Amino acid sequence: MQPKQKSYFLIVDLEATCSDDGSIPRQEMEIIEIGAVMLNRKTWEIDSEFQQFIQPVRHPRLTKFCTELTSISQQDVDQAPQFSEAMSRFQDWIYPLFNNHIFCSWGNYDKNQFMQDCQFHNVPYPFSSQHINIKQEFSEYLGVSKKFGMAQALNHLGMELIGTHHRGIDDARNIAIIYKYMKTQKLNKLKNF
Template sequence: MEIIEIGAVMLNRTTWEIDSEFQQFIQPVRHPQLTGFCTELTSIQQQDVDEAPKFLEAISRFQEWIYSFPNHIFCSWGNYDKKQFIQDCAFHNFPYPFSSEHINIKEEFSEYLGVSKKFGMAQALNQLEIELKGTHHRGIDDARNIASIYRQIKKCYSI
């Protein structure tokens, strides 16, 4: 496995609305041919990654974007994305671009509901009666949907 798309959003900590977005396909080098399963799951086509920059260029662009927000915190649904970034950065000898702080929104959502069950992102949206927008498992669409969940959690905590 390797990262083939970075999709990220930056939320405003006052309104919890999206202030900025980042999306970048990445040309895989360990497994350059996408599998049918991957294409079906993500809708990412071989041409998308063939024409994309390799990891070092893509992560450098991403790092420049995230560092333009001085108080950023890396959040993801579960720990998979964090582990994959650590693995890919190590493989490419690139320093991990995030601080040690990481918010696992999957865990925060369970705490918000007061349950031990861990929900998938689509299940969490359904639980909140929020429509899943875009294509599930596409980086940028998942980032937007996760932001909708986090916004709901933060707005409830601030009431």
């Protein structure tokens, strides 16, 4: 007997503290934005969205590189809640309306960053062990070994990037567009087979 299909794809994109000079090592990066959308598996439409800035504590001052890359300002994060409160808000959005979901992201970075931040802040990891790496699925869909960045994938499909690249909520919306395209094309091929 097959397990019951999940009703939603929870597509998440995170932005985190970063530097181009090594002043913030990978293991000290912290989430500064959660962008998420709930993609309905039946309609292939986004049913709900979530966006939250987070105040970093390890490196509270954003680097110039980080601000230029993400367009997230120091004021955005200074006025934001810290990680545990932000995660509480995130889970209040997910549950109970969307508890039948699969956590998805472009690559494994977002999953690993959540795990790292949850451990550092002593907050339980909020997802099941199931995770879909859409970046990997996209390469499999094309039948290539090359790994595409999200913007490259849109370009490859002849689609325009909507919003601001490296903003969590905009990237989550764009990833949802790619995933919808892949899944509906696959379904159409199966119907016409």
